Amino acid sequence: MRFLLPLLFLFATLPARAQLNNWDPSWYSTDSALVFHDDLDYYLNAYSKNEIKDMRRTVNIWRMNFDKLMRQTFRELRTYSEGGGMDARTHDFTLPLAQQAGTYHLQGNSGKIRAFMFGSISNPPARVQMDRWSRLVQKYAKEDVQLFVVYGRELHPGDGKNFKLYPQPKSESEKIAYAKEFAQLGKMPVLIDGLDDAVYTAYGKAPNGAYLVDKDGNLVFRGTWADARKMEHMIDTLLKWYKAGRPKEFKAE
Numbered sequence: 001m002r003f004l005l006p007l008l009f010l011f012a013t014l015p016a017r018a019q020l021n022n023w024d025p026s027w028y029s030t031d032s033a034l035v036f037h038d039d040l041d042y043y044l045n046a047y048s049k050n051e052i053k054d055m056r057r058t059v060n061i062w063r064m065n066f067d068k069l070m071r072q073t074f075r076e077l078r079t080y081s082e083g084g085g086m087d088a089r090t091h092d093f094t095l096p097l098a099q100q101a102g103t104y105h106l107q108g109n110s111g112k113i114r115a116f117m118f119g120s121i122s123n124p125p126a127r128v129q130m131d132r133w134s135r136l137v138q139k140y141a142k143e144d145v146q147l148f149v150v151y152g153r154e155l156h157p158g159d160g161k162n163f164k165l166y167p168q169p170k171s172e173s174e175k176i177a178y179a180k181e182f183a184q185l186g187k188m189p190v191l192i193d194g195l196d197d198a199v200y201t202a203y204g205k206a207p208n209g210a211y212l213v214d215k216d217g218n219l220v221f222r223g224t225w226a227d228a229r230k231m232e233h234m235i236d237t238l239l240k241w242y243k244a245g246r247p248k249e250f251k252a253e
Helices: 004-011 049-056 066-081 124-139 172-183 198-202 228-243
Strands: 027-029 034-036 094-096 103-105 113-119 145-151 190-192 210-213 219-223
Touching: 034 228, 049 124, 094 190, 113 124, 113 228, 124 145, 124 228, 145 172, 145 228, 172 190, 210 228, 219 228
Parallel strands: 034 219, 113 145, 145 190
Antiparallel strands: 027 034, 094 103, 113 210, 210 219
């Protein structure tokens, strides 16, 4: 998956796709949940062209073998978007926190809406989203909502002048140090996945993937890129749905 982002930076310059929403923001009800449409779009449509250019400057896509990049990218696109090896449900985890002692247990926080994304210090979109998601933390401070980052795999380890000091970590202590530094980019809890990337793998290996779990533990959204605007829309809708008594037919006025 480390090969995916550079290719997307390349594709993002093409004019055929809009920079904003090509995602269906509507929802549908099941017997037990309000579910949102997955956003399995591999274009960086959360960003303006200038933002994409700024992120591209932090990595050097031409250092990679382009044929190898293409083959690996499409293998992983197929695995994620077509569900091969991806079990689209909530996967429980207990992970240590970067900013303080202790751990976070996903199932142990049932009764809360939980939104999380995957990120790493050499993941340019995740670095941008840290500030945007931090604003959502402030917005929902008095609600039953938890937002956090799972520190996953390095996307561009050792790449270019920006990330040359951050090769793929070889020890738990090295990964913890990276996560602590990444946490300084925002005001969100940062959880640390293990060196085996077990949680990152369970949720589909999307480099800056975003997921929404409702109060009852249902995985009600998954996306390939963590767009704070889309997550805000879904959280607002879920909060209104719960306050309305979880109706089968629901319109968020």
